[in-house]
Amino acid sequence: MAIHNEVNRLHPCFSGGCGAKGSRGRLHLPVAGRCNIKCRFCERAFNRDENRPGVSARILEPADAAAIVGRALELCPEITVAGIAGPGDALASDSAVKTFEAIDGFGLIKCMSTNGLLLPEYAERLEAAKVTALTVTVNAVREDILDGIVSSVSYGGKVYSGAEGAKILIKNQIDGIRAASRFAVVKVNTVLIPGKNDGHIKDIARAAAEAGASMINIIPLIPAGEFKNTIPPDCGMLQKARADAENFLPVFRNCMRCRADACGIPGVSEFSDKLYADGEYETFSHG
Numbered sequence: 001m002a003i004h005n006e007v008n009r010l011h012p013c014f015s016g017g018c019g020a021k022g023s024r025g026r027l028h029l030p031v032a033g034r035c036n037i038k039c040r041f042c043e044r045a046f047n048r049d050e051n052r053p054g055v056s057a058r059i060l061e062p063a064d065a066a067a068i069v070g071r072a073l074e075l076c077p078e079i080t081v082a083g084i085a086g087p088g089d090a091l092a093s094d095s096a097v098k099t100f101e102a103i104d105g106f107g108l109i110k111c112m113s114t115n116g117l118l119l120p121e122y123a124e125r126l127e128a129a130k131v132t133a134l135t136v137t138v139n140a141v142r143e144d145i146l147d148g149i150v151s152s153v154s155y156g157g158k159v160y161s162g163a164e165g166a167k168i169l170i171k172n173q174i175d176g177i178r179a180a181s182r183f184a185v186v187k188v189n190t191v192l193i194p195g196k197n198d199g200h201i202k203d204i205a206r207a208a209a210e211a212g213a214s215m216i217n218i219i220p221l222i223p224a225g226e227f228k229n230t231i232p233p234d235c236g237m238l239q240k241a242r243a244d245a246e247n248f249l250p251v252f253r254n255c256m257r258c259r260a261d262a263c264g265i266p267g268v269s270e271f272s273d274k275l276y277a278d279g280e281y282e283t284f285s286h287g
Helices: 002-010 062-075 095-102 119-128 162-180 201-211 235-245
Strands: 025-028 037-039 079-084 109-114 131-137 150-155 158-160 185-192 215-220
Touching (some): 002 131, 025 062, 062 079, 062 095, 079 095, 095 109, 095 119, 131 162, 150 162, 162 185, 162 201, 185 201, 185 235, 201 215, 215 235
Parallel strands (some): 079 109, 109 131, 131 185, 185 215
Antiparallel strands (some): 150 158
16 A cells, blocks of 8 residues: 555656646656567657657667766756656566666666566565556457457467467466556556457456556557557547446556657656767667
8 A cells, every 4th residue: 555655746757637737747767679579550660750669769788877867856856756668568578677776776666667477487586676656558358359459479488379479478468467466556558549449448347456557547549550540539539438447447648659768757757868879879679
């Protein structure tokens, strides 16, 4: 309960319509350059122009994280959260855990976003690293639906596709949420994709709640990748999805769909250009 109260009070992306919204800042440390699944809507990039998930100006090394956190707090003293939200998956390597260990002395809430594929394997290390806020992106809990959203899953040295890959990912996501909810506040993110999972939101929310998640965030599709020609959900579809989810979990409604190197108070201030001004553009890898 104490962890839930602290996260609700100090984390702008977990506090709903009150608490930290508009007054507390977050810092995203872009240490995750690799990814272990291929979502059909995903189009990661290195640039300074786009304001969306999966984008950063550079990849940060864990050894440089403490210096970046110190600089970020100078730019924005209101920062209460240090998070890792990409631009790849935080658990596709051990960079996230090393980063959290390196910044332990700052007293910030440690937050991480992941697709959940390796969450069961990393849960104990994340608990030891004092991660208390965790977001898991769950876009379907039925294999036939997820197959239309995720084209491949790299797991245990093999690449899986179709229902086989979807089955592995769904099981690990649910097992991971169950394990992480013992030491962290878990939020589920779901990308709302018309024609794919818009009629499936109740099932996702129910499964997430049963596994121990505390809230859900329904994110409208940003057309990209294989879904670049898909019309994003309108307000009516989004409202219905949120209403469906709300039968099982509180719905977070203030998501800004931030970059992987965001710095500042969401919707109020942004300092990433100053913070990462000297960064070099990089290249992504899968697997």
